[in-house]
Structure formats: structure tokens, C-alpha cells
Amino acid sequence: MSEPSGIPNTGAGRKLAVVAVLISLTLGLSGFFMGLRQTELASADSRPRIEMVQTADKGSPEIDVPVAPLYAELPSGKLRLNKDWVVHLATLKQPAPEAQYVVASLSPADLARLRATRTTRRQYDGAPPVAPHPLDQLTPVACLECHGKPTKIGNTQVSQISHPVYTNCIQCHVSSAGPSSTWKERNVALSEGNSFSGKEQSGQGTRAYVGAPPAMPHTTWMRDDCMSCHGPGGTVALRTSHPNRQSCTQCHAVNAALDSRLASGLPPPLPISDWKTDSIR
């Protein structure tokens, strides 16, 4: 990042100052919306944006420049709205959840595209997907802001967390775009140079008869929220036609045979004393 430069008090300078105001407003607003818990680290983060604003302030006394808030001040409550701060959150209209929901009707091409995207984001079916965006490299607190509930950003449907919340997201999910925008070498194609060929996504589940609820073609290991993929915010092909029903496994059975650690063929119910894997102790 470059040193903050002084802005001369001219017409051009004024334009620059306006740009500075816009920048600081944008920063302020986005900071407000993200509303993240940040540690005192942020206060140690003296990036030039603040200095730039102050320089502009000195150079153009007639402009009342709001200072972008620090994330660190949000939890402490020190943050006050300045007079230019306009919040439209409460007045924003959201369509009713039912109205938002459209049962996916996908062409084979759509399906192929979705599957291809899905494949590029994981080493094999079942691997933790990589993030197609840079990740904050210190804390995982921001992840759930977008991935915790159905979210759409622009035209992009954000993928939802399908497993219970573990504390440290970035233990398993890393960026496929490098740690930050300053990195030179990025987006190495996932197939280039490494011939690992991962287990493919399972196909459709089987049905006992026409109209029967399909069985799950995949395991549910570590995934307990069916709606993350199959619900209104789902990013992949199969969306449920009945999102109001809560107990998926009432009708859709898990196929035990797909579970790599289970031995089928054992007569149910299985007495614990017969459980063969713990015979050492």
C-alpha cells in the first residue's frame, strides 16, 4: 500500500476529496453490515484509509468528512452514527419465504453445469469444499454470516453449511484463490499436474416404486442439515418439492450400505456385545 498523499486545495483536489468521502462511506456502510466481532487486532490495523480521510479533512475544511468506524469499536458501543449515515435496513422489503422458493426445474445443461462447479470445488465427493474466494486468515467468525443461512449475493446462491457448526471453519475449508489479493500465483487448476481422480458424486437415489420417496444416494456423515443442499437456499440440483416438512429421514432412508464403516448383513437389532470393531478392549 502506498503512502497517503496530500491533496492540494484545488478543483481536482475537491473531486478527490469527494471520492475519499465516497470511499469512507462505502467502508463505513460495509463495516456496519458485516457487523463482525473483531478483536483488538483491528485497532492495531492502521491502514491508510483513515489517514487519507484525515488528510483530505485538513486540505478541504469546508467538507465534513465522516470517519470510517473501526470494527473494533462495534462491540464496545462507542460507535455513533454520523449525520450522513442512512440506514435502510428496516425499510427493505423481503419477499415472503414461500414466494422466494422455486422448485428447481433444471435442464440437463443446467444440471451438468452445477455438477461441474461442484466438482471443481472438492477433491472428491465428500471432501470439504474449497472456497472460491480469499479467506480472512486469522479468524473464522465471518464465515457464518453468509454460509449460515440461505443467502444470495448478486446472482450467486451461497452454499450453506450442512454440518453442525464446528468452531474452526478454516481448519477444513481453505481458499482456492490464495490468502489475499496480493498473491501472485493463484487459481491453479485443480486437475493440473496431479492425477488424483476423486470419487464422483453419487447419482440419483433409487425408488421402490413410482411415487415412492427416493432413498438417499449418499451418506449423511457429518451432514445433518438436508435443507442446506435440498432446501430453498440449496445450490445443487435436487430441491425438495415440500420444504415445509421438517423430518426428512421419516421418508427418505439412509442407505447403510454406502457407509464405509458399517457392516450390513448383521441382523438388526444389533446387540452391542456383538459389535465387532471394539473387540480389542
Added chain:
Amino acid sequence: MTMDRREFLRNTAMAAATAVIAQRLGAVETLTETSAVTKTPDGIRWDKAPCRFCGTGCHVRVGVKDGRVVAIQGEQLAEVNKGLLCVKGYHVGGILYGKDRLTTPMLRRNGQLEPISWDEAIDTIAKRVLKDPKGFAFYGSGQWTIPEGYAAQKFMKGGLANNHIEPNARLCMASAVTGYLSVYGVDEPAGCYDDLDAADVIILWGNNPAEMHPVLFSRVIDRRTKGQTVKIIDIGTRRTRSTEFADEYLEFRPQSDMAIANGIAHLLLKNDAWDKAFVEKHCNFRGDNQPLDLLGKPISFDDYRKAVEEYTPEFVEKISGVPAAKIRMLGELFAKRDIRITSLWCMGMNQHTRGTAINRLVHSIHLLSGHFGKPGDAPTSLTGQPSACGTAREVGTMCNFLPGGRLVVNAGHRKESEEIWKLPEGRINPKPGYHTVQLFEKFCTPTDKGGDIHTVIVQVTNPGQSLPNLHKLFKAKQGLEDKFLIVSEVYPTATTELADLVLPAALWVEKNGIFGNSERRTQQWFKQVEPPGQARPDAWITIAVAHRLFELGHPGMKDREGNFIFTIKDEKGAEVPAWDFAHYEDVNVDKALYDEYRLFSFYKHKHLAPYDVLAKARGLRWPVVQGADGSWNETKFRFTEGSDPFVAKGKGIQFYHSVTKDDKALIWFCPYEPAAESPDGDFPTWLCTGRVLEHWHTGTMTMRVPQLRNAMPNAYVEMNPDDAAASGLGNGDMAVVESRRGKIELPVWINGRARPPRGTVFVPFFDERLLINDVTLGEPCPISKEPDYKKCAVKVYRKATANVLPEKTIPHG
């Protein structure tokens, strides 16, 4: 904990049962007692294996289809990770399939590596050794499987009567070893990972488990999600991801951790808050000899009290920069009897010019305060390699050890080893060999100037990148015509660059193996896929070289009955020519080597389970002792009655390998001493090196996995924003990091993966294009001989020309 396990099993059993009722699709093999193998209808065969990377020792399930690994799952039946992995573990399958895998032996002729046959390669090595066996050295690592390390150990010390065998673990946890030995008289942690579930307070001593041991760290922080309280105290030199989860962060000046530990001891004594009953019953006091040695000299309690007297909180603040109030906070914590405290450390304390001393001090404050031996009360060192404990420490593949905690200098130990190996008496050389730094110094010094190591074989490690001060300890080999470097590897590395002979090695599940993790857990796996091309297991390479020497008439390759030292027999007692690769898999060579090695494990009460028992388990923690009912029982808490079968009834806690032979451990005093090199006018900045989450060690494996490489494509210098501004550096600018030993150019990352305080920078060592070990000092601890990679003085300045990474690139993927 047993309840958790029972519950877990019940739940899985229930799930299985309901699922089976629900529907039956496809036939599945039944899990049997002897197998962890299942098959799923998608044609995938699943089997267990420990992860290839760090010392945590997670178990994975490896999915294999058409002879190739296609998927990985966390093994839910493994107590270590309970189904969870980190990003490296999930992608571990990819390490087998980088496009530049080495597949054929290659000999350097006229500067070029040219393919040769295995027979030629083995013959070349054997003849090199035969010419002058004394000048031959074997360099391995904590990534050797136990049988591989054992074969190398027997070949060198039992066969060649040559003690120049070292693991890279010397660079990694030798100080932890000398710490345990000098405090308890026997190596390795008394506690285990179960402590992490029970501790009220976890103290991280220069440790960043959120990146380095993520599964263990999650085990701690996920307790909070379950509503439990666990206080994390991070004592560190830079803010890391672990700090983000810590309740307290104590930032200390490099090297001053010793003052902090002494400050805690000072407060315990001053406030009369030490555990008198525990100390009276279980501890003696100890101080250093001059010159420093492993066991020091006895001191009285009064001597001890006087020694720690000066370490007042204010004095500690002056040395360490940690506010006196925070030191008092630590003192008060240790004074509490009703809480459980677990200390964790890894390279921060081990790669330290006073590594042995700081290890002793942390053990000592736990002993002094009685925070020892109860679940959650433990001083526990973590290891960075999958079998640093199993192979380097237990097999004793170091220049001064024999297997099972024995010493080469001890006549009785040599005799016992010769007995188990059926060698003629007096075969084993009583003089310790060269430790790692010496070994490479001797190898890189011209023969006529005293460089008496002429040939080194390297297996499963990458010294050309991981040694400190590379110009002196590795690159100086270049141009020394009579020196010969043999490297058994899976990919081209910084080490193969200078190799005269390259051997393609089998990797991970391409061979049978056994690892030993940080909590004394021995874990076995079976071969699951074929290695590529002509790649072969390292144990075979060692046995084949030994046999070629046997053929050439080296007397050491015969035992006292005249048989080849690696005589391996099948179940019917018939000899199997395992040195002939065509017959290597006729018998389980791992099992033969391991069951022989196991005989060594009883002396220090590190009883290992038999191979067949291990094969059924997801790892077992030694000592593993057979109960009256025939079951094999592992040990969670060593030296603690009720858990450790070797503690006498009524003792409570018994240090039965005590240095002082009275069942007592030693509380040490060691003074704070400054670092070997501190910043000064010319080189004003501290340099710390280490790892990042996505890459493991020198990156030879993880840099070839696209998902990991994309997440962290190259090394960088992590800078404090004020330092960067003062040097006119911005994110992505190329900076020069220069020490008295060398310099490299790196992109700047301001407040990068962690936040270094002013006057310090951090550089990870995974990137072979940006070798930070050209710069490091590597001054070793005088007792453990482990070099310090965490502290040296550098200057960081802006590079004048354009921002470009070096031309040389690692092939992607």
C-alpha cells in the same frame, strides 16, 4: 470417556440397525475382528490408515477404487480424531498422484541424473559402504515407519557397528526427549489427548495448534460449543489463529519463556502455594552442572528457593515484556488445586538454544504445583511428524540411542541389544555417532580437512530444505567430488538437487506401515495401492543393501550363527528372500521386523502390543499389557495408579524410572539466558520460522495437492504494519530478508497469517523456491543438539527491482 465411547458405539449401532431395517442395497462385507475393510456398492474399498502428516495421528478411512485412492474420510472409530480431520488430512490422497513422482532409480553421471536399474543402485550403495563403512551415515526422519526405522537402526548399529544414524527429529523434538529424560528418567508424555477433554486451563507455550495440530485444537474449542468452559492461555511471540480463541494472550520477547516459567515457580514459593504433599512424596530438586549435561546435580530445596527468588513478576516483566500482573495471574492459576491445567508445546520450546532447560522448567512448575497425573493435569509436548515418537524416540534412531530407550554408551544396554539381535558380543560401537548438525558438517567438509563422512543415505526427509544454515550444512557439498549423497524420495526436492543417487520410494498406503503418535499411540496400516513405476518401500531398500553387503562379505551382516541379520521367515519357518523384491511381499516384512523390535520395548515399560493386535485396533497407547482375560489394555495416564499397570498398588503416582532411583521426578532450576543471536544495530529484527496450516514441513507433498497449494501458493515474510511502513514496504512488495549467513527475497504480507509485534518477522519454511533456512542460525541446545529455528537476527529491506517470484517453479499439483 469410556461412556462417550460406549454411547458412540451404541449410536452407530442403532444407526446401522435402523438403516438396515430401512433397506438393504447391495452386498457389503462384514467387518471382522481382523479387518477394518469394508466395501460400498459404488465399488470403493475402504480401509483404515493413520494420516501421513503430523504427529496428531488422526486415523483416516482410505477409499480405493481400481487400484487408486479416490476418497478419504475421517475414521469415526478412532479416538484421536473421532471422525474429524484437517484440510491436509482430507486431501492426503492427492499426495500420491503428483505428476513428477519419482519412478525409477537415477545415478548422476556428468552432472545429469540418468536412469539405472535397482540392482545397479543397490550395488552402488553397498560398494560405497564396503569401501569405508565408518564414513557412511544414515539420515532418516520421524516419517520413517517403525519397521523402516528399525531396519535402518539394526543395519547401522547392529550390522555396520556404525552409530552415524540420525533422524530429522533431532531438528524437531530432541529437546523434548532430553526434557522428559532429565525430569522423569524416561522419555515421552505421561498424559494423553484425553487431558484435553478434562482440562480447565490449556496453556500454549509458543504453540499454534489451530494451524499445526488443528484436530487437537478443535477438540478443545469444540468443548465450548458444548457448553463447557475451558480457558486458553496463549504464551507466544506473535498473535496467531490460536490466539483468536485464547482468553489470555501473553506476548513475550523471544527466548524469555524461561523467565516466565521461573516467575511462576517464584510465585508458587513466595505465596506458599506450591503443593507440599506432592513435592514431598514425588519430587527431588535439580540444577545444572557446568558445562551443561543431561542429568545435572542434586540441589536442596533451599538452593532452589534462592535460585528462583530473583524471578519476581517485575523482574520477569523486564526480561519478557509480559506485564507483571499477567505473571501473577499465571502464578495464581497454578496455585489453585481445584482446577486442571494442561500445558502444550511443540517447536517453540524445542527449537530453542535452551530447549532442554525450558522443557524441564515447564515440567517443573507442573510438579511443583501438583498439576500432574490427574486427567487434565499434564505437561504434554506435541510432535510434528507422524512417527517422531514411534520411530525416532522409541526405536531410538539417533546417534546415541539403542532401541527401547537404551544408550550406546551403556555396556549393559549394548549387551541386551546384541542378545536380541543375536550378534556376537562387542559388535555394537560404544561411541555415539555424529548428531544431525555434526553429521552434515562433516559431510560438507572436504575429506582432507577432517570431513570424515563420505556417503549419506537419506530416507523420508528433505535436509536440503529443513536443515538450518543451508549454505554451510548442505549446499557446501556441491563440488566435493568424493562425497556421495543417496536420496530415497517420492518427488524431486531441494535434497535430490544435490543427490548423486536417487531412489524412488513407496509412499504411505503404497506399503505396510506403523506410526507412533504424540500420545504414545502405535498405529498400524496395510498396503492399499501399488506404488508407481519402480518405486519401492524404504525397508526393502535397507534390507537389500544389507544383503548385498552380506554377499560381498561384510562380516557385520551376519549374526553370531552366521545367518543374514535380516533373516525373515514365513509361518512355516521357511526363510523368505525378502531382499529380492520379487519375494518381498511373500511375507509381511513389517510384522516380522515389528515383532522382533517389540522385544526391546519392555525394558523401559513401553510395552507394545503384538502386530496382530495392533492390526485390529485404531492405534493403542503403550504400555499395552495383556489382562487376565486375554484382552490387551492400553494406558492413558502414565505413572498414575489405576491407569498405568506398572504403578505399585497404593502409590498413587510412581515415577518408576526415576533418575534418582527413588520413584521421584526432578524439579529443575535453569536460569534465563539470552538467545545465541539477538537483534543489533546491523541486523535489528527477530526472525521466526515455522509452518502454516495448509503445508506440511517442506511442502514436498502438500505443494503437489492443488487444493492446498492454491490456498497457500508461496512463502512470504509476515511483517508488522509499522515495520513495513518504516521500510517503505507494502503488501506484495519484494523484500530482502538478510542475516549474517545468507539472504532471500520474499513477498511481504503485512499482518499476514498471524500478527507479529514490531521488530519481528515470520517466514514459513515450506516453499522450496524461497529457502528461509539459507538465513537461519540453527545454534543448537548444548544438551539436545536441536537447533534453534525460531530466533536469529535479520534485516528486512525493500528490493529495488520488480516484484517477481523466482523463475524456478514446482510442477503444479
